[in-house]
């Protein structure tokens with residue numbers, strides 16, 4: 001990124017360079033002061049600028065939740081689907097038009113609880129999707145209930161005496177399921193996050209970026225962890241960059257260390273490559289390449 | 299437009315209803331299916347999985363029906379004609395996404411090869427007990443179209459029709475087969491591609507600046523764009539305005555939800571398909587659909603031989619319900635006899651449309667086999683009195 005752009009991004013007086021990527025006619029957004037979701041969107045937009053991806057062929061798919069609202073704010077072909085089903089929707093979109101670059105942008109509850117089955121199967125199939133998971137450790141949209149990511153003994157509206165269920169370590173889960181790119185950053189790490197998103201754009205296969213993000217309204221406050229700013233200080237103090245860390249070591253606790261970095265970057269053939277190779281191998285000349293979209297219109 | 303010849307297996311075939319449905323989908327231009335195996339519907343996607351890579355398209359077996367029913371919608375917005383196929387338990391799982399298709403006006407087809415329920419019920423045996431679910435299964439107010447084939451030939455012909463209606467009205471169309479029709483093998487004639495009319499997608503010709511994804515421009519059905527074409531449009535299951543933006547006011551809700559219903563109800567007469575015989579002098583009309591219509595035919599023939607004035611009305615469209623036809627008949631016949639493989643679902647509609655002008659005899663059957671024609675005959679006799 002150029003220094004100019006950096007300055008511009010950090011300086012409110014200058015026209016915001018990410019604005020062209022947003023539906024400004026939908027502002028103001030619904031997110032609370034101190035919420036981390038907007039920061040992730042800013043990083044996403046920076047990644048679009050830097051990686052120069054073709055915006056026309058970029059589609060964004062969200063599920064339901066505070067994070068799910070991202071689809072409504074980006075100036076892209078964008079789909080706000082149903083709770084948990086962003087990944088299968090994105091799968092259909094990508095398979096029907098392989099030229100699309102498909103991003104899934106959703107929350108931890110959406111992707112790992114109700115959508116958990118789709119998450120692991122899409123990783124297993126290695127569908128060429130870039131998944132950005134905003135992990136605020138809670139079901140925010142519905143008022144702060146326990147998520148499968150809520151760490152040890154945190155208080156939530158459905159575990160008012162503290163949670164006791166073990167939580168998911170998402171990088172470990174998706175690596176085991178087959179993801180080719182797995183990274184975690186926090187909303188404090190804006191440059192690293194933008195860079196990671198850019199890297200994922202150039203990766204073929206199932207890429208997963210977890211962004212640890214504050215929900216001051218429902219998670220931090222209820223757990224006496226301060227406000228958005230306090231959370232940034234916590235992220236700064238307790239994050240350790242460990243690229244290549246074994247994902248089994250990166251589980252989260254309520255106030256402990258947060259291991260961040262790029263954990264997995266590997267190559268294996270993606271679903272469409274595998275499908276193509278199999279058909280060519282089995283069918284030979286009888287195989288016909290999938291039809292293009294124009295064919296359904298007169 | 300005419301069918302793409304690559305998908306059309308022109309000729310005479312001896313195939314079952316499930317296979318014929320698959321051929322109908324291919325002839326209609328469906329090049330994408332997402333499914334999850336379930337008896338007695340699986341043969342549709344098994345055939346599709348074998349056929350589609352040779353005609354240019356994709357089949358994916360998803361991890362469950364929740365996935366299948368939304369994957370296909372992603373494919374539609376990516377530019378494909380797409381469908382899924384299931385039976386009872388899977389159909390139940392798909393309900394949220396039938397609502398999503400209705401709300402986002404995603405043209406697509408859901409095939410339900412009905413088996414006995416509730417729950418796992420009778421996996422290998424027939425029923426027609428999802429008829430109300432097909433109409434009302436997802437939450438909220440919306441409208442769908444549902445077709446009921448009664449032979450493998452109709453599984454072919456009406457699957458094409460289902461895709462065409464889905465495109466014309468931008469609705470999810472329910473294709474309500476039953477286990478017997480799905481597994482019965484008969485002659486199916488597939489015409490040449492140039493004799494098959496397929497409805498093209500209502501794709502916009504507007505410029506990027508002009509296009510609003512849910513502006514109907516005075517029509518009932520908006521034009522569509524696909525992802526990747528530069529329109530940068532938004533689609534949401536939230537209540538939305540003409541721009542496709544969330545707008546959760548009672549006014550927008552009222553405008554949207556009424557239009558979603560009215561686009562179907564206002565065209566009900568045009569959509570409604572039925573087969574009728576001997577209605578002119580009828581005292582009693584047997585109203586049936588799917589496999590039950592074939593059993594009922596025997597009862598009707600026998601009744602006629604016995605001199606009873608009985609007519610036949612076979613529903614091909616169950617939804618929108620051919621209300622006008624029933625109302626018109628109710629003014630001049632004594633009674634309707636409605637046999638169906640459920641505890642009286644469409645009979646309620648007949649009764650409602652008849653508005654007390656003619657009696658309705660609901661001839662129920664919990665599923666697992668078909669009615670005995672004798673039992674239908676008995677009710678015809680009783681109704682004729």
Ligand SMILES: Cc1ncc(C[n+]2csc(CCOP(=O)(O)OP(=O)(O)O)c2C)c(N)n1
Nearest residue numbers: 064065066067083107108109110139140141
């Ligand atoms: C089928 C279904 N079940 C439940 C809900 C209610 N719901 C909406 S958002 C949400 C949780 C969202 O949590 P998460 O994905 O972590 O997103 P966040 O709001 O935290 O960004 C739930 C349970 C729903 N919309 N649909």
Ligand code: SF4
Nearest residue numbers: 031032035066140215
């Ligand atoms: S509730 Fe939490 S996650 Fe939702 S907008 Fe507010 S701070 Fe953000």
Ligand SMILES: [Mg+2]
Nearest residue numbers: 107108136138
């Ligand atoms: Mg969350």
